[in-house]
Amino acid sequence: MLIDGHGRKVTYLRVSVTERCNFRCQYCMPEKPFSWVPRENLLSFEELFLFIKVGIDEGITKIRITGGEPLLRKDLPSFIKMINDYKSGLDLAITTNGFLLEEVAADLKEAGLKRLNISLDSLKEEVAAKIAQKDVLKKVQRGIDKALEVGLGVKINNVPLKGINDVEVLDILEYAKSKGMSVRYIEYMENSHAKDKLQGMKAEEIKEIIAKKYNFKEIPRESSSPAALFELEDGYRFGIIDPHKHDFCEDCNRIRLTAEGMLIPCLCFEEAMSIKDAVQKGDIKGASEVLKEVLKNKPEKNKWSNDNQNETSNRAFYETGG
């Protein structure tokens, strides 16, 4: 069992398989050109899998593959199959922008994947293009439809930004509802890579908009999920992720692994340790020791949930996978 320095049980590993992305979302990526980590610095799927096995053997029960854009990595279905075959009953999911999903959804399903989160910030082509800085909407929607068609469970992630897509909170809910998908609204998390002066909607503002049309009540969170959950009268559920809330970190159960092998204890803290040497030598004991050390140093709270509301993370979401 994995327990951190504050007595929290850690069961959830998020694995970023690449920092590269085919979008440039305003809230995630720098506007100016920047250089990617050279490909040879990325861990291979075999190396990532060695660490994942260590994690599973020590008590990880939930794994999310993310990025950057994870579908940019060739052979992702084979990687999913490796993990899925190692332990049945594992809660295994992917977070993707959906752009390349139409082509690969059936292979992912066949590899054993059961569910996906797909980011969808707008249902208007020009707004989606403004946020992603690329014409994306139609292709993402085809990806969503294909995922549903092959039987994958889909949740929609949406980051409502003031003056950009804030008028679409209800449209997104109703689009998702009509297709049997839940929505997670994510409060914008301030970070130094995002476009200047972006302002995210707060959880209360999102709820106010939904309350104008629907009655809903708060229901208990799924175990250790960061999303507050709400249920409409007809049973439809949506969630809001609010990392600024003071109790956001209380039962945090997660750690993050980057594509370069950095093990990160908290999204908004810079401390991290590398597992690269250990996995490249096939050193299972060494990888396990790094894991234990990172857990010992996992902070109690992220910086956004401190009383200082102006905290900004220097860590890029496209590196850590959000």
Ligand code: SAM
């Ligand atoms: N590229 C994939 C995608 O967009 O779904 C996976 C990686 S992305 C970093 C994971 C999630 O983080 C997405 O749902 C995205 O909307 C969210 N995200 C990225 N930057 C964020 C920020 N600054 N604040 C809140 N959510 C953010």
Ligand code: SF4
């Ligand atoms: Fe790429 Fe996802 Fe970041 Fe958008 S949120 S730039 S799709 S990694």
